[in-house]
Amino acid sequence: MKKFIIVCAATLLAVVAVNAQPRAIGGRIAYGVGFSYQHSMGLDNMISVDVDFPGYSGGIGVAATYDWIFPITAWTQKGEWNWYAGVGAGFGFAWPEVDKQNYAGIKTRTSVGGFNIGVAGRIGVEYNFWFPLQLSVDWRPVIGPAIAWSNVTRSGNLSGTGLEAKEHYSAVGFGYGSLYASAICIGVRYKF
Numbered sequence: 001m002k003k004f005i006i007v008c009a010a011t012l013l014a015v016v017a018v019n020a021q022p023r024a025i026g027g028r029i030a031y032g033v034g035f036s037y038q039h040s041m042g043l044d045n046m047i048s049v050d051v052d053f054p055g056y057s058g059g060i061g062v063a064a065t066y067d068w069i070f071p072i073t074a075w076t077q078k079g080e081w082n083w084y085a086g087v088g089a090g091f092g093f094a095w096p097e098v099d100k101q102n103y104a105g106i107k108t109r110t111s112v113g114g115f116n117i118g119v120a121g122r123i124g125v126e127y128n129f130w131f132p133l134q135l136s137v138d139w140r141p142v143i144g145p146a147i148a149w150s151n152v153t154r155s156g157n158l159s160g161t162g163l164e165a166k167e168h169y170s171a172v173g174f175g176y177g178s179l180y181a182s183a184i185c186i187g188v189r190y191k192f
Contacts, residue, residue: 022040022191022192023037023038023039023040023191023192024036024037024038024134024189024190024191024192025037025038025189025190025192026134026187026188026189026190027187027188027189028050028052028185028186028187029185029186029187029188030052030183030184030185030186031054031055032052032053032054032055033052033053033055034050034051034052034053034061034185035050035051036048036049036050036051036187036189037049037050038189041066043069044068044069044070045066045067045068045069046066046067046069046084047064047065047066047067048064048065048067048086048088048122049062049063049064050062050063050064050140052092054092054094058094058095058097059092059093059094059095060092060093061090061091061092061093061142062090062091062092063088063089063090063091063120063140063142064088064089064090064120065086065087065088065120065121065122065140066086066087066088067084067085067086067122068084068085068086069082069083069084070082070083070084070085072125077127078129078130079127079128079129079130080127080128081125081126081127081128082125082126082128083123083124083125083126084122084123084124084125084126084138085121085122085123085124086121086122086123087119087120087121087122088119088120088121088122089117089118089119089120090117090118090119090120090142091115091116091117091118091142092115092116092117092142092175093113093114093115094113094114094115095113096111096112096113096151097111097112097113098110098111099111099112105156106154106155106156107154107155107156108152108153108154109152109153109154109155110150110151110152110153111150111151111152112148112149112150113148113149114146114147114148114149115146115147116142116144116145116146116147116175117142117144117145118142118143118144118145118175119142119143119144120140120141120142120143121140121141121143122138122139122140123138123139124136124137124138124139124140124187125137125138126138126187128191132190132191132192133188133189133190133191134187134188134189134190134191135186135187135188136186136187136189137184137185137186137187138184138185138187139183139184140183140185141183142175142183143175144174144175145172145173145174145175146172146173146174146175147170147171147172148170148171148173149168149169149170149171150168150169150170151166151167151168151169152166152167152168152169153165153166153167154166
């Protein structure tokens with residue numbers, strides 16, 4: 001019973017400590033849109049979690065970083081300026097896009113998709129207003145391997161047989177698209 005009370009008290013203290021830290025929730029606008037959540041870990045650190053929906057394909061990207069905050073004291077305004085840098089992990093998935101074509105009696109269906117996983121880095125600057133609003137500009141690429149695949153199905157009168165032909169292609173490479181696409185963004189968050 002004594003251990004149970006100690007565990008309950010420690011859990012309660014941890015929940016109170018976590019809830020006492022400032023947080024921010026909002027959105028990110030880049031080449032696509034996303035949701036953003038920040039949780040302060042003391043005065044000089046924060047954890048950021050972003051869920052992005054890139055504009056160039058149907059997919060989703062998720063990244064979490066541990067960021068160090070550095071105040072900019074030379075810019076004296078009514079609010080507060082900070083710059084921050086951090087490192088973490090991220091992954092993305094592009095659901096298969098389907099393209100259907102019909103040419104000369106041959107129906108072609110192409111499905112293309114892929115995913116990436118890697119190390120996420122972040123560097124940016126933020127302005128915290130004197131009311132609960134935060135604006136930021138940052139660069140958060142995810143660097144790592146990417147895998148893409150393509151399935152092509154052709155059906156119809158292929159060489160007079162009426163059969164169906166299927167092809168599958170896959171490729172593994174370096175995910176460099178996140179160095180610029182959806183990496184530079186503007187963030188707007190409500191602080192609470």
